[in-house]
Amino acid sequence: MVDSFDLDLSLTMEDYHNAPTTTTTTKRPKSPSPEEVQVHVFAMPSVVDPLGVCTVCMEGFHSSCRNGKQAPCGHVYHFDCITKWLSLHNSCPLCRCKVSGHEISL
Structure with missing residues (x-):
């Protein structure tokens, strides 16, 4: 009987030998306050009679x-x-370009 190596199986198997025995937690960056977000949005340029829709x-x-x-x-x-969007995300809703100086991660 010949043993064969199955790459797909080996890539999807859990690795019990190298599994960490303790769990680590990562700290989330502080979310900006609603006031901080409003100050940032007030500083954005205003567009009078924009075309299209708010996405x-x-x-x-x-x-x-x-x-x-x-x-x-x-x-x-x-x-x-x-x-509201920037209170949850730090990116443009359309192109995901970074919008503010706040580091927000979900």
């Missing part, structure tokens, strides 16, 4: 909200939408 809420820029906020990458969003 966070998928609604147009209508008469009650005629101004949009422009991210550094050029994409435009409603003030409230980009504020």
